[in-house]
Amino acid sequence: MNKHPMTKEGADALQSELNRLKKEERPRITEAIAEAREHGDLKENAEYHAAREQQGLIEARIKQIESILSHAQVIDVTKLNANGKVVFGATVTILNIDTDEEVTYKIVGNDEADIKHFKVSVNSPIARALIGKEEGDEIVVEAPSGNIDYEILSVEYR
Structure with missing residues (x-):
């Protein structure tokens, strides 16, 4: 199972x-x-x-x-030692490089995902792009409107 x-x-x-x-x-x-x-x-x-x-x-x-x-x-992400890497349960603040817009997401399971509360599914394109990266890294997220470039500003385990 x-x-x-x-x-x-x-x-x-x-x-x-x-x-x-x-x-x-x-x-x-x-x-x-x-x-x-x-x-x-x-x-x-x-x-x-x-x-x-x-x-x-x-x-x-x-x-x-x-x-x-x-x-x-x-x-329980607070008990993980992820050494600054983005992992399941992490709270990540990213910056849209083109628009200078900052947003903070928590990476959660499918049953918890709620975009209104900035909780994104671990299976979403943005979470898949973030997993394994760390503060300062740049990522590219494939969106329906085209690729979006982000910079990771912070990674927290709360």
């Missing part, structure tokens, strides 16, 4: 969501179903059907999180 890399931060966030779903959401929805049942005829009971649908969604998410966590190889 293939393990997928995941940061400790990502695994902790999923575990927290799983705990909330099991300890808060599941009992709340069970209670809502019981309450809706008391209202009588289930065929025309919208509250009951809505609660059952929500229960299905919660149970599906629980199964999804449990599956992700069971296949995760959790990597």
Whole structure:
């Protein structure tokens, strides 16, 4: 069975969501179903059907999180000695050489990637170009609009 890399931060966030779903959401929805049942005829009971649908969604998410966590190889980047190299879990600040625009990305697993929060998948073109490089190196990222040249300004393990 293939393990997928995941940061400790990502695994902790999923575990927290799983705990909330099991300890808060599941009992709340069970209670809502019981309450809706008391209202009588289930065929025309919208509250009951809505609660059952929500229960299905919660149970599906629980199964999804449990599956992700069971296949995760959790990597704590703060405990790695990468000697300044860009590795999985590193936070990298890069400079677009053409535009002078600086951006900071954290390299994470596929299940954690979230570009809005500057978390890029280890399999993304930018992460693949960065892995193994170090501060001061220049990289070229193939983008749909053409190649983009970057300089690595800093590499952090946080």
